[in-house]
Amino acid sequence: MRNNQRRTTAPSRSGSPPATAAAAASGGLTYQVPTEFVELPSRGRFYLEGHPLHNQETVEIKFMTAKEEDILSSVALIKKGLAVDRLLENILVEDIDPGSLLVGDRSAIMIAARTSGYGRVYETEITCPTCSAKNSFLYDLTNAKIADRCFDEQFIADNDIEINPESGLFIVELPTTKVAVGLRLLDGYSEKEFTRANSDNEESKITTLLSAFIESVDGICDRQEVEAFIDSMPTKDSKYIRNIYTTLIPNIELKDDFTCSQCFQQREMEVPLSANFFWPG
Numbered sequence: 416m417r418n419n420q421r422r423t424t425a426p427s428r429s430g431s432p433p434a435t436a437a438a439a440a441s442g443g444l445t446y447q448v449p450t451e452f453v454e455l456p457s458r459g460r461f462y463l464e465g466h467p468l469h470n471q472e473t474v475e476i477k478f479m480t481a482k483e484e485d486i487l488s489s490v491a492l493i494k495k496g497l498a499v500d501r502l503l504e505n506i507l508v509e510d511i512d513p514g515s516l517l518v519g520d521r522s523a524i525m526i527a528a529r530t531s532g533y534g535r536v537y538e539t540e541i542t543c544p545t546c547s548a549k550n551s552f553l554y555d556l557t558n559a560k561i562a563d564r565c566f567d568e569q570f571i572a573d574n575d576i577e578i579n580p581e582s583g584l585f586i587v588e589l590p591t592t593k594v595a596v597g598l599r600l601l602d603g604y605s606e607k608e609f610t611r612a613n614s615d616n617e618e619s620k621i622t623t624l625l626s627a628f629i630e631s632v633d634g635i636c637d638r639q640e641v642e643a644f645i646d647s648m649p650t651k652d653s654k655y656i657r658n659i660y661t662t663l664i665p666n667i668e669l670k671d672d673f674t675c676s677q678c679f680q681q682r683e684m685e686v687p688l689s690a691n692f693f694w695p696g
Contacts, residue, residue, distance in 0.1 A: 448477045450508060453527040456519035456561045456665035461583040461600050467511050468520070475508040476524055479532035499525065500603065514603040519666035521603060523561070526667060529692060530556045537692070541673070541684060548677035554686050559669040564662055574659060584630055585663060589652040594644070596656065597631035600664055621653060622646060628660060 452473040459471035468474060483502055492498040503513035503521065506528055516524070529537065537554040564570045565585070571578070577586040584597035601609065609627040625645045630636060632644045673684040686692070 448480060450475050450477050451527065451531060452476075453524050454561060456523055456563055456667060457517050457600070458563070458566070458665070460566075460580075461517060461665075462515075463583060466515065467509050468516075474511075474520070474524065476506045476528060477508060479506060479528055483528075483532075496607070502528070514607075516603055517665070518601045518603070518606050519561075519664060522667040522669075523559075525692065526556055526559050526669065537686065539686075539692075543675040543678060543680065544682070545680040546675060546678040548675055550673070550676050552671075552673060552684070554669065554671055556669070556686075558671065559667055561665070562668045563665045565665055576659075576663070582630075587656065587659060589648075590655055591649045591652045594652075595633055596629050597634075597636075598628050598656070598660055598663070599630040601628060621657075624657065625653065629656075 452475050454473055455468065455471065457468075459468045462469045462471075479502075483505055486492060486501045486505065487498055489498060492501055499521075500513045503516065503524060506524075507513065513521070535555055535557045537556055539552055539554070541550055541552050542548070543550060565578070570576075575588055578584075579586060579597070582597070584599055586595050586597055588595050599605075605627060609623065612623050612627075622645050625648070626642060629641060629645060632641050635641070669686040670683050671686075672681060674681045
């Protein structure tokens, strides 16, 4: 594991005391939901000025309650793909649009909420990619790490990467064409757009992926020109940019070794983060 990886949650600094019943002035009972602070993989560096998380390294969230369980069990919200967004909207203490959260930060918040709500152990069923056998698998959510090589100065220097603080873009020079492309981090909105476009374009998965995060080409942001360059990009450049983007983006790594109970094949598996992730199994 890399030295620059960090735990997904900050040291416990509860923003409010444990949920207890207290006598209200009217003689009734009030309950205060406890909160916690979650470390953001982005450290707030890639939110533009004016966003509530601009340069904020942590975000405060409330513990899940029965109300959030209602959201996660809503068939209508799940079908519309809105369950996770509604959950995030409810547990964020600040008024933050959940769709504007960068993908890695969304994952960190979801893991923290799941851990405080149901505990560190996540049991799920996974299908062996080798023999298709169904297996029960246990993940320890406290093993989640923050992968943030974008803050590793040596890595940035070795790969000749520039970070534009005003636009939040990573400027990367491609090895074959020597063109400088600007890469953006995906947020909740752009991730949904990519997923929808990817499902509609089965025959153009690679170009759809590249279009999702390439924002500019040699400083030009016109989408027609950017798309034209992507379509004609040499394979070597395409592979390079996909590999470095995966390594570069601040994100969560939640992986564990898996051994199939049927074929005994071993491999590393990653936890899927969806609405089902919140049910304890």
